[in-house]
Amino acid sequence: MISSFDTILRNANVIDGSGQPAYTADIGLLKDRIAAIGNLDDATATQQDINLEGLSVVPGFIDVHTHDDRALLSNPDMLPKLTQGVTTVVTGNCGISLAPLSPNIAIVPPLDLVATEEWLRFPHFADYLDALDAAAPAVNVVALVGHTSLRAQTMTDLSLPASQQEISQMQQLLDEALQSGAWGMSTGTFYPPAAAAPTEEIIEVGQPLGRHKGLYATHMRNEADRVMESLEETFVIGKELGINVVISHHKLAGVRYHGMSGKTLQRIKDAMAEQPVCLDCYPYNASSTMLHPDFIERASSVMVAWSTPHPKYAGRMLADIAAELGCDQREAANLLMPAGAIYFLMDENDVQAILAFDETMIGSDGLPHDNHPHPRLWGLFLECWDTMRAM
Numbered sequence: 312m313i314s315s316f317d318t319i320l321r322n323a324n325v326i327d328g329s330g331q332p333a334y335t336a337d338i339g340l341l342k343d344r345i346a347a348i349g350n351l352d353d354a355t356a357t358q359q360d361i362n363l364e365g366l367s368v369v370p371g372f373i374d375v376h377t378h379d380d381r382a383l384l385s386n387p388d389m390l391p392k393l394t395q396g397v398t399t400v401v402t403g404n405c406g407i408s409l410a411p412l413s414p415n416i417a418i419v420p421p422l423d424l425v426a427t428e429e430w431l432r433f434p435h436f437a438d439y440l441d442a443l444d445a446a447a448p449a450v451n452v453v454a455l456v457g458h459t460s461l462r463a464q465t466m467t468d469l470s471l472p473a474s475q476q477e478i479s480q481m482q483q484l485l486d487e488a489l490q491s492g493a494w495g496m497s498t499g500t501f502y503p504p505a506a507a508a509p510t511e512e513i514i515e516v517g518q519p520l521g522r523h524k525g526l527y528a529t530h531m532r533n534e535a536d537r538v539m540e541s542l543e544e545t546f547v548i549g550k551e552l553g554i555n556v557v558i559s560h561h562k563l564a565g566v567r568y569h570g571m572s573g574k575t576l577q578r579i580k581d582a583m584a585e586q587p588v589c590l591d592c593y594p595y596n597a598s599s600t601m602l603h604p605d606f607i608e609r610a611s612s613v614m615v616a617w618s619t620p621h622p623k624y625a626g627r628m629l630a631d632i633a634a635e636l637g638c639d640q641r642e643a644a645n646l647l648m649p650a651g652a653i654y655f656l657m658d659e660n661d662v663q664a665i666l667a668f669d670e671t672m673i674g675s676d677g678l679p680h681d682n683h684p685h686p687r688l689w690g691l692f693l694e695c696w697d698t699m700r701a702m
């Protein structure tokens with residue numbers, strides 16, 4: 312039994328992450344590591360002895376769905392995450408990663424949510440991982456390769472399915488990325504630069520995932536009228552490649568599809584019995600991504616988060632901007648692009664049902680470079696923590 316620690320945290324409410332109920336204990340630290348958990352009444356601390364009565368100690372949270380690729384390098388203190396207790400982030404989601412992207416590629420939205428011209432520095436994934444090592448961010452990183460980034464890096468026309476030659480190039484870049492330390496690939500076929508990619512393209516490009524036991528995360532092609540078909544596509548890709556799939560930020564987008572979570576969750580549960588499937592969500596009824604005229608109709612209202620040509624409209628409702636400009640919302644969106652927006656399009660009951668589903672993980676989907684970011688960036692884990700404490 313150790314009788315002396317560098318630091319002792321006493322009377323903490325310990326939630327150890329194993330699923331067992333919380334319990335009261337003391338925690339002894341030696342050289343930044345937990346050396347003992349239990350009754351340390353007889354032990355002494357050489358540096359700090361802190362009474363945590365009334366407070367909880369938990370393992371660091373994992374934000375399983377982020378767009379922190381650039382923030383990790385530009386703001387390695389990672390305050391939006393660290394202040395919420397997040398110690399690990401999964402990057403490169405929704406098909407968009409900061410690597411592999413060469414200096415000469417066109418930054419088509421939604422790539423602009425993470426990439427800027429100044430940050431087109433990583434033609435190979437290993438370059439990005441080296442930069443991460445050098446920046447030494449305050450959180451751990453699980454980096455995914457974005458299929459849209461692979462397309463932007465290798466294709467001349469993103470409105471088409473990839474040619475055989477382009478597929479081979481993407482495979483090679485993905486293989487290289489997985490060898491250098493990427494954990495898997497993400498897709499965002501919902502978005503214009505990847506919408507033309509058929510299921511077969513994703514399976515072909517994803518071949519190296521099977522060899523490297525990489526995972527596949529997807530912002531599905533459709534979260535509205537064709538959500539069930541999109542789930543099937545996701546399961547087929549996972550089965551064909553023999554890998555784990557993650558359904559990103561599961562939601563039902565648009566009033567007409569509200570109430571469908573019972574059906575989607577049942578289908579996901581059935582699929583889980585046959586293959587490894589995971590899902591994540593964020594506890595808000597508004598989403599946030601690039602502003603696009605085609606995305607407006609699904610939402611009851613839209614708030615502008617940023618606009619490159621018209622920065623003054625950040626933080627304002629698109630309907631008000633349109634009224635002021637004397638046009639409709641589609642025209643206003645066209646004027647403001649490239650831009651980011653917050654879309655109020657989910658039903659609270661669906662959000663609650665998806666959150667309450669046993670297998671659902673928590674991912675913020677926060678956008679760290681927005682001027683007026685969706686509150687999920689800074690607030691998600693605090694929100695969940697409040698709910699947990701109230702239970």
Ligand SMILES: [Zn+2]
Nearest residue numbers: 405530559560
């Ligand atoms: Zn997404």
